[in-house]
Amino acid sequence: MSTLPCYLDYAATTPVDDRVIQAMVTCLGREGTFGNPASNSHAYGNLARQAVELARRQVAELVGASADSLIWTSGATESNNLAIKGIAQSAQGARRHLITSRIEHKAVIDTVRQLEQAGFPVTWLDPDSDGLIQPEAVRQALRDDTLLVSLMLVNNELGTLTDIAAIGKMVREHGALLHVDAAQGAGKVAIDLNALPVDLMSFSAHKIYGPKGIGALYVGERARPWLAAQIHGGGHEQGFRSGTLATHQIVGMGAAYALAAAEIEEEVQRISLLSDQLRDGLLQLPGVLLNGDPQQRVPHTLNICVDKPGFNAMSLSSELAVSSTSACNSASSGASHVLLAMGLTPALAGSSLRLSLGRYTQATDIETAIAVIAARLHSPSTTFW
Structure with missing residues (x-):
């Protein structure tokens, strides 16, 4: 199963x-x-x-x-x-x-x-x-x-x-x-x-x-x-x-x-803690950089660039449901227009990931995400495809 x-x-x-x-x-x-x-x-x-x-x-x-x-x-x-x-x-x-x-x-x-x-x-x-x-x-x-x-x-x-x-x-x-x-x-x-x-x-x-x-x-x-x-x-x-x-x-x-009106304060606080955990865990990995302003943002969405040749979001799909671009863009195989507009090269934009948290995200999910991405980074680049 x-x-x-x-x-x-x-x-x-x-x-x-x-x-x-x-x-x-x-x-x-x-x-x-x-x-x-x-x-x-x-x-x-x-x-x-x-x-x-x-x-x-x-x-x-x-x-x-x-x-x-x-x-x-x-x-x-x-x-x-x-x-x-x-x-x-x-x-x-x-x-x-x-x-x-x-x-x-x-x-x-x-x-x-x-x-x-x-x-x-x-x-x-x-x-x-x-x-x-x-x-x-x-x-x-x-x-x-x-x-x-x-x-x-x-x-x-x-x-x-x-x-x-x-x-x-x-x-x-x-x-x-x-x-x-x-x-x-x-x-x-x-x-x-x-x-x-x-x-x-x-x-x-x-x-x-x-x-x-x-x-x-x-x-x-x-x-x-x-x-x-x-x-x-x-x-x-x-x-x-x-x-x-x-x-x-x-x-x-x-x-x-x-x-949402009844739970927004509690939910944002909880997701902020999880987001900090995810961000800290990922940014300590070699070649991982944050895309987007580190302060003027919501905690729910984290976009990272993985600066390692051959890295691709699709390599994670069996273990992590994440995106390399917005869902409405995913029908096309091109890099994110948002990241390209920010000045990222097509290669770096193509090796970026969007991880977004929500109401049912748990600390174990954060631990899983960090572990999976860390494992990919320590694998030979030929295994990414």
């Missing part, structure tokens, strides 16, 4: 928490809350609508937003598309300039590239050597015709934190809008949209122990008049996103965010 490898790829996806599954099951089957939330003429629909709105409040409470500012989507990828394309579609006059960075998730990069091909001028920001997009770089890129700036809160490969508060202040003073992809940030860092100068923010459920296929987009008051729907057919979600709401998935996302 085969044994699955030690799971250290929580940045790719998380298992659904058992408590979330229990909440979702109540929305399935004849005895469950299975009605269409848009059916307001009978109890089945009304009960489903109540469950949907409770979940909306649960998500809103974690991120410091009003419930009516959240729009349900199929995930952070759709949220990013809706935010960026939805604002661009409403661009008026000469204000069409977009700003983003070369280390964003492909859901942002590919969306902005599509708009660039359609004639929108784009400034692509480079990270510094520590993988950070500095506020000064954004300030220098802002122009009189800047419409939208789109930057992630937590980098999905490095775990580095972007100074959204400082950037948002500059963007707002310039009259532009700020979109933030927070798929990797929710439940890991405190988010207060009542205070942050952010106009649009994307969220996901499956990065925070909820189900796949569901997400949300925060739409602030400044962005609301300019956001154009990208999916039409019924005018659901205040006209921003049509389609029958998946009650069980929405309830799962709400339950996951409620659990």
Whole structure:
């Protein structure tokens, strides 16, 4: 009977928490809350609508937003598309300039590239050597015709934190809008949209122990008049996103965010201790270096470069479930675009690993990871392939 490898790829996806599954099951089957939330003429629909709105409040409470500012989507990828394309579609006059960075998730990069091909001028920001997009770089890129700036809160490969508060202040003073992809940030860092100068923010459920296929987009008051729907057919979600709401998935996302709100402090503290143990253990190995800023980061994600010829993440796959790049990039065999943008050579980027910790990571997993990587480093390079 085969044994699955030690799971250290929580940045790719998380298992659904058992408590979330229990909440979702109540929305399935004849005895469950299975009605269409848009059916307001009978109890089945009304009960489903109540469950949907409770979940909306649960998500809103974690991120410091009003419930009516959240729009349900199929995930952070759709949220990013809706935010960026939805604002661009409403661009008026000469204000069409977009700003983003070369280390964003492909859901942002590919969306902005599509708009660039359609004639929108784009400034692509480079990270510094520590993988950070500095506020000064954004300030220098802002122009009189800047419409939208789109930057992630937590980098999905490095775990580095972007100074959204400082950037948002500059963007707002310039009259532009700020979109933030927070798929990797929710439940890991405190988010207060009542205070942050952010106009649009994307969220996901499956990065925070909820189900796949569901997400949300925060739409602030400044962005609301300019956001154009990208999916039409019924005018659901205040006209921003049509389609029958998946009650069980929405309830799962709400339950996951409620659990995160209740447990974030304890969970971050526990993961920080494990992360320190992992980082210290790996960095003492010969040829292992840290990718990304050592301080301005979340503890959940660690990206290391293994400077030894022939080393490859695939050599670990039978014992460790880790990534050499983001899950959305893994279909292509090329090195991480994030690491290349930081200035790493293709060889060093190709020998880098992302190890990400989560709710079910234990000290034994950390010990296993260190031991496995140490063993590979002490093996002849010919065994890596």
